[in-house]
Amino acid sequence: MYAFNVRKPGSVDLAVAALESAEDGKLLAGGQTLLPTLKQRLASPSDLIDLGEIADLKGISDEGGSIKIGAMTTHADVAGSDVVKSQIPALAYLAGHIGDPQVRNRGTIGGSIANADPAADYPAAVLGLNATVHTNQRTIAADDFFTGLFETALNDDEIVTAVSFPKPSKAGYQKFPNPASRYAVVGVMVAETGGETRVAVTGAGPSAFRWSEAESALGGNFSADALNGLAVSAADLNSDIHASADYRAHLVGVMAKRAVAAAS
Amino acid sequence: MAENGIGAPVRRKEDKRFITGKGTYTDDINRPGQAYAYFVRSPYPHATINGIDKAAAEAAPGVLAVITGDDVAEAGWGGLICGWMVKNKDGSDMRAGNHPVLAQGKVRYVGDHVACVVAETYAQAKDGAELVEVDYGPLIACAALADADRPGQPQIHDDVPNNTVYNWELGDQAAVDQALASAAHVTKVDLTNNRVVPNAMEPRAAIGEYDSAQEAFTLYTTSQNPHVARLVMSAFIQVAPEHKLRVIAPDVGGGFGSKIYIYSEECICLLAARKIGRPVKWTGDRSEAFLSDAHGRDHITHAELGMDADGNFTALKVHTKANMGGYLSLFASCVPTYLYATLLAGQYRTPQIYCAVDAVFTNTVPVDAYRGAGRPEATYLLETIIDQAADELGRDPADLRRQNFIKPEQFPYDTPVALTYDTGNFHAVLDKALEVSDYANFASRRAASEAKGKLRGIGFSCYIEACGIAPSAVVGSLGAGVGLWESAKIRFTHTGVCQVLTGTHSHGQGHETVFAQLIAEKLGVPIENVEVIHGDTDKTPVGMGTYGSRSLAVGGQAIANAADKIIEKGKKIAAHLLEASEADIEFKDGSFTVAGTDRSKALGEVIFEAYVPHHIPQGLVEPGMEEGAFYDPANFTYPSGTYICEVEVDPDTGVVSIDRVVAVDDFGVIVNPLIVEGQVHGGLAQGIGQALTENCVYDSAGQLLSASYMDYCMPKADDLPTFEIATTSTPCSHNALGVKGCGEAGAIGSPPAVMNAVADAIGTRVSMPATAEKVWRALQASKTSQAAE
């Protein structure tokens, strides 16, 4: 790692102030992606603004029609939450299959979605469950949040504070993990929420995306068979030593069917 | 059996320090005044170095020195060496190329050592390394093994035309060609044995120290063989005379071959220590391990197996191209030759075998011995082609193998590829494996899988390996630069404590326990009173280290022989004390007894008398109780086994899950069954890793794509099943202990068992590793071809 300062603000406002005053500040949430990146010297921020001391950013609350999860809530806390397990089991399942137990004990939902890794699991949940991202400045609809490879709609001085997930009537998540890193080669969240069916895909493309053809098919008939014959185009999908674009396209179909079958 | 002697599943004596965090690995050691080293490595697979500007780095905070190839040359140190001379078909010597400790005008792989920055802290050394300006002249790289020796390829070493280290052969080509021509059936295969990265969990590390008054170096290093390291550094690299170089290999976190070799980093830590007058520590990180630890395997092979009308093997012809990487590592040359072609008879009576091997340089990390070294490659080839033959002939794969096995009554058996197997009973091993695996009911298990929508397959592998490479005169005649004996010393103290000093080195094998068990068995000393000392050239007798499953079969026998000398000397003393004739003294269970009487002296009493010889007449024996032995085996040892694997394939994704692995091995006499099982488990995991998950991938330009655990897939707990292990035993005939060695078997036997199971499940063969995508594509292709028919 290159040298940097670490600041530990006690509130979101102080975090914003720290970010603004730093020459090249970077927010530190759970650090499970940022710290390995810094260790490989792929980034050289002047300051890390550690959000770990801000109590307001942690916690899970049942808001009636939705569940609100503070940005600094760990994957393990989401996976183990009775509220999440009872209201959106697919979300608990997803959180419980990110990385490994130790990564889940530190990695956070806010850090994950702000980083927008194309192979991260949470983007599928945000898109598939039509979540709302709360920041210190505004709320951002799921469909507007992920804008590209490691790109989001967040402004430079904007901090994710929470994510609200409307309670679906049914949802399921399945992923095909990269055998080495355990990131998603392909992950698919399918959900029926308030009469709307969503199919969100992570891992396959440069950014998480919705598979509209599958959404239409499942809208009429929420069953795995409804997806027979459907396929995403491999044209814009990722290709690497673990999976070609063709294979990813195929896996999107398989994981979508399995997610439908697993949905509850 | 003595308490805790041979055969007892003794819990390991070394474990307490490891489970409490009190082990002492090289990076755990900190020397007073220590500085830190970080290496500048080539980002190019192939480039000239036109200049190195050290000024900015030298001026950086905390930087104490920047060392380049010029400093090595100025010190008069030579390059790294290959210790095994292989001859070409025409009898000429192989071409080894130069292997400078730090690059001299050229780099030959991504990760090649260019310079070293030494600083007050590790971070400062790393910061400084970024400021070393290297003027590279990039050259086109030759990264593909298949192309390396074709005309027009970039030449990697000026004195090695066509990048060819050697063209070597073994066997009678004409006879084999004739036999193939007259065969009733010939099975042909083209195979790739994928490159893998050893990945001992402890990354390599070194601390160099220099005492200017004594003009002597001390090196702490992650080595499997400290004496070999000292020998090579002293005699060949010219670091210092052997008495001016002490090499200490403390606790070492796994080796698997990769810590046999002498690496640049160790040499440079010594040079840097002398230059700055302070100890210098280097600890590699995992990324550096991927770029600089010697890799393993990496062969491409065409083979043909001839059979008569009854399915009897008549001839085997093999042509292999072996990747040596950018330089020739310490034992690289012998791996695809004497540790590979000599194993091509396997467990079978094939009368004619011919093997040609072309070893070539490429712009990749050097390749050398990795767990099994040559023998896994031979086994993979043989067990694949036989399985393919069984498919083609419509024969049961177990039956075809059994039909061709060397029969129990044929031992000792001379193979056509230079080995003499002393003992074995391959039929008994196969029978036991079939029984343990419940082969008879495989069809019902397959049906159960089908009912779940899964494809089930079963695969066999019957391996033989050659361990404890020896005798020295034979390996010398084949080109080895060293002898392959082992040493031991047994030293008792006044109070009866037994110190065992061995030239082998334990880095997970449990020598502290197993060697103590040998002492308990031979001398009746409780294992708590035995201290095993290894890993320090100042303390232990000169020895050759640990690799090739040799520690027990060679090093253990040396200990047993030293114990016999203790008994002989003890008998003289006991005879005197008991006023009997030496010939009448028997030694048993720790006591010297006058035969046929109850008059005896305990070993402890005899030892005390040896050290306090108040009752021993002058000249009867020398005082003290310390005996040494060197042991040079008469032959290799030959463990063998049958492995049976069952897999389930998910046809929708191509994911292969290992459902069962049955491993039945004949290791001869087993000293500690707990440790032997552990060795088999670990070997199985590595072999299964090679077959299913691990793959070292270079792109065509020579960049390493699988350069971290994000992309290099180490087998994890949920990739593996609980293993089903059993043994049979035909004791080794040429060492008194009857032991054979077990360290590599699992890695040798398992890859073909897995791959044959995959082929059985999906009806077609894929290359290693059988990744989900590869298997899925194979299934798609067979669907397409079925549809076309």
Added chain:
Amino acid sequence: MVSVSMTVNGKAVTKDVEPRTLLVEFLRQNLGLTGTHVGCDTSQCGACVVHVNGKSVKACTALAMQCAGAEVTTIEGLANGADLHPMQAAFREHHALQCGFCTPGMIMSAVDLVKTNADPSEKEIREWLEGNICRCTGYHNIVKAIKAAAADMRG
């Protein structure tokens, strides 16, 4: 340099370190607790697993400053004096270690598993160990040891 305080194995410690100091560096270099190992640089191998406020984390992927004020337990602090923790004892009894390098992280990870799941199945154990790589044992005896330790800890 910044001053970082935390409680490690029950003892309050304070050290001046660079802000970029990782927890594992703090433990190994500043406190001399070398039982926690570093086996990779991408947070996969788990040789560095310790407990922070009772949960297993990778000490190579946390800054010392992030752990200021925390209760940290390392492998050196697991045994109760001369009495091995049941997980340590089970690893020895079942030969669940060979070279020993991954062992501290394995044991710390396994202790956390049993804390959250008192009677884990073989499948649950294997899945939990996703973040711990062992190159020596093939995991066979590690799984066996964890199962036995869990039984022992249930009493």
